[in-house]
Amino acid sequence: MSEFPPIADYAFLSDCQTSALVAPDGSVEWMCIPRPDSPSVFGALLDRSAGSFQLGPTHAQVPSQRRYLPGSMVLETTWCLPTGTLVVRDALVMGPWNGTTRSDEYRRPPADHVAQDMLVRTAACIEGSVEITVNCMPLFEYGRSTGSWAYAGEGYESATCSAGELTLTLTSNLRLTFGAARAGARTELSAGETAFVALCWDGHSVASVGEATELLDGTDRMWRDWIRKGNFPDHRWRPHLERSALTLKGLTYAPSGALMAAATTSLPETPGGERNWDYRYTWVRDSAFMLRALFELGYDWVAFEYFAFLIDAVASGPLQIMYGLDGERDLTERTLDHLAGYDGARPVRVGNGAWNQRQHDMWGMLIESVATHVKHASQLGPPAWALVTQLVDGAIDVYPKPDRGIWEVRGEPRHFTASKVMCWVAADRGAIMAADRGQTELAQRWRQAADEIHADVCANGVDDRGVFVQHYDTTALDAATLLIPIMGFLPPDDDRVRATVLAIADELTADGLVLRYRTEETDDGLSGVEGTFTICSFWLVSALALIGEVDRARMLCEKLLSFASPLHLYAEEIESSSGRHLGNFPQAFTHLALIDAVTSVIKAGG
Numbered sequence: 001m002s003e004f005p006p007i008a009d010y011a012f013l014s015d016c017q018t019s020a021l022v023a024p025d026g027s028v029e030w031m032c033i034p035r036p037d038s039p040s041v042f043g044a045l046l047d048r049s050a051g052s053f054q055l056g057p058t059h060a061q062v063p064s065q066r067r068y069l070p071g072s073m074v075l076e077t078t079w080c081l082p083t084g085t086l087v088v089r090d091a092l093v094m095g096p097w098n099g100t101t102r103s104d105e106y107r108r109p110p111a112d113h114v115a116q117d118m119l120v121r122t123a124a125c126i127e128g129s130v131e132i133t134v135n136c137m138p139l140f141e142y143g144r145s146t147g148s149w150a151y152a153g154e155g156y157e158s159a160t161c162s163a164g165e166l167t168l169t170l171t172s173n174l175r176l177t178f179g180a181a182r183a184g185a186r187t188e189l190s191a192g193e194t195a196f197v198a199l200c201w202d203g204h205s206v207a208s209v210g211e212a213t214e215l216l217d218g219t220d221r222m223w224r225d226w227i228r229k230g231n232f233p234d235h236r237w238r239p240h241l242e243r244s245a246l247t248l249k250g251l252t253y254a255p256s257g258a259l260m261a262a263a264t265t266s267l268p269e270t271p272g273g274e275r276n277w278d279y280r281y282t283w284v285r286d287s288a289f290m291l292r293a294l295f296e297l298g299y300d301w302v303a304f305e306y307f308a309f310l311i312d313a314v315a316s317g318p319l320q321i322m323y324g325l326d327g328e329r330d331l332t333e334r335t336l337d338h339l340a341g342y343d344g345a346r347p348v349r350v351g352n353g354a355w356n357q358r359q360h361d362m363w364g365m366l367i368e369s370v371a372t373h374v375k376h377a378s379q380l381g382p383p384a385w386a387l388v389t390q391l392v393d394g395a396i397d398v399y400p401k402p403d404r405g406i407w408e409v410r411g412e413p414r415h416f417t418a419s420k421v422m423c424w425v426a427a428d429r430g431a432i433m434a435a436d437r438g439q440t441e442l443a444q445r446w447r448q449a450a451d452e453i454h455a456d457v458c459a460n461g462v463d464d465r466g467v468f469v470q471h472y473d474t475t476a477l478d479a480a481t482l483l484i485p486i487m488g489f490l491p492p493d494d495d496r497v498r499a500t501v502l503a504i505a506d507e508l509t510a511d512g513l514v515l516r517y518r519t520e521e522t523d524d525g526l527s528g529v530e531g532t533f534t535i536c537s538f539w540l541v542s543a544l545a546l547i548g549e550v551d552r553a554r555m556l557c558e559k560l561l562s563f564a565s566p567l568h569l570y571a572e573e574i575e576s577s578s579g580r581h582l583g584n585f586p587q588a589f590t591h592l593a594l595i596d597a598v599t600s601v602i603k604a605g606g
Contacts, residue, residue: 132189140166264584
């Protein structure tokens with residue numbers, strides 16, 4: 001049996017400035033400070049000796065129940081033990097912004113609540129007695145170096161651990177002791193007693209159980225206030241929509257407005273394999289779906305923050321498929337050979353070598369984002385319209401050329417059908433916006449280009465069965481062609497659309513779940529197979545609903561929702577034979593597709 005918890009068993013914490021994953025036994029096994037893409041301080045997720053922070057019963061590892069407090073990102077874990085019952089609450093704390101002091105980290109004024117740079121944990125014995133253990137072992141620079149522990153203040157309840165420029169402060173109402181790289185404590189709590197432990201950075205500290213409880217309660221209220229502002233249907237699937245919305249909010253990096261693709265790096269797409277990537281960056285690919293989801297759920301302000309980041313990043317230089325969380329452009333990939341990897345999956349990578357790939361879908365995703373965000377193109381000022389013009393012309397210019405496709409294959413560039421469809425999206429939406437601005441000549445030029453791309457795809461991207469294929473030189477299927485009806489390239493009642501959706505449903509699935517492509521048919525530059533891509537399965541739900549197969553869409557949606565983690569989270573992939581989650585976690589693109597799929601089925605009467 002693996003000593004690593006299943007990926008789906010981790011809880012996700014966030015303060016919109018950093019994030020953490022918590023294992024069922026109460027160990028924080030992934031946390032990077034001060035940013036989510038910083039080197040890890042707790043890295044046991046990728047190597048059991050790379051640092052962790054545990055709070056829980058001394059002689060128990062499996063809790064009785066775990067949940068998020070309703071509508072929040074505060075985690076509650078309950079142990080019902082022979083001696084007593086213990087409830088642990090964890091949160092990355094958020095608190096009110098004072099509204100006056102400008103922060104150099106933020107590009108725009110922060111929201112009403114901001115990260116407080118602290119992880120606060122409380123353990124309350126509600127009946128009987130329970131012995132608890134605190135075990136905090138930060139290892140810096142992805143587990144490469146230990147810090148130096150020292151007591152702070154007059155007693156034994158506060159300590160600091162420093163390495164380089166980073167200093168962590170650990171405070172508690174328990175007496176802390178040191179042992180090599182560890183700080184810890186052990187005590188027995190009786191009914192009505194509560195212990196706290198807080199890990200702070202940036203100079204903060206927590207002084208008492210009362211203060212710790214108040215910070216957790218305030219964080220809970222903040223998240224509940226945020227979720228109440230959304231527009232959620234009164235439907236049995238509402239909890240999945242709410243958790244997806246909270247997860248997407250948690251994956252945002254508030255200082256810039258960026259959206260991380262996932263909170264982790266190098267969780268394997270293939271058990272023990274090499275398909276391990278760093279997803280702690282923001283992809284242009286996600287943009288159209290992110291804005292669509294935010295507007296669908298009523299979070300216009302969050303949409304504005306993300307759209308503003310996107311425009312800033314794109315305007316900073318030549319267009320890339322992805323950027324760092326503050327718009328960084330160079331995301332050079334390297335391996336961390338000293339880490340054993342999650343359950344032996346190596347290499348462990350940081351950075352992402354796809355950052356300078358040629359992927360033509362990004363042009364369409366960006367223009368679709370603009371069209372989604374701006375109701376009337378006349379609202380765009382001259383600089384923004386100049387950028388739109390540059391992007392549309394760029395899409396028209398690159399469309400005849402091969403690329404790496406939406407899945408970032410590392411084999412030879414091809415004429416990927418979905419990439420050309422997204423170039424059509426850029427030209428089509430551009431023509432609509434130009435007409436709205438009264439620029440008739442430009443609108444006609446872009447419409448002509450859109451028509452030419454459309455004709456080319458329909459002539460070369462369809463096989464003899466009338467099914468859209470992965471690229472022009474193959475008959476292989478690709479789940480990315482589900483974007484054809486989703487993006488309006490052809491109407492849902494077109495015979496080719498119906499044939500493509502049903503072919504993917506019947507031929508590109510494993511146990512009913514959708515693969516991106518079949519690895520034996522696609523030169524992706526890697527060895528081994530991968531699990532089914534959950535986003536593709538949710539795309540299929542949306543596409544089935546569009547073509548009128550509402551019952552089939554509803555049944556697939558119910559199946560996918562049944563595969564959610566115990567906390568309603570999703571990794572990138574699901575192993576169809578076992579339901580095991582694979583890949584980075586939690587995955588933004590999956591939750592974005594869930595929102596689109598669930599709302600599509602609900603609107604279709606499912």
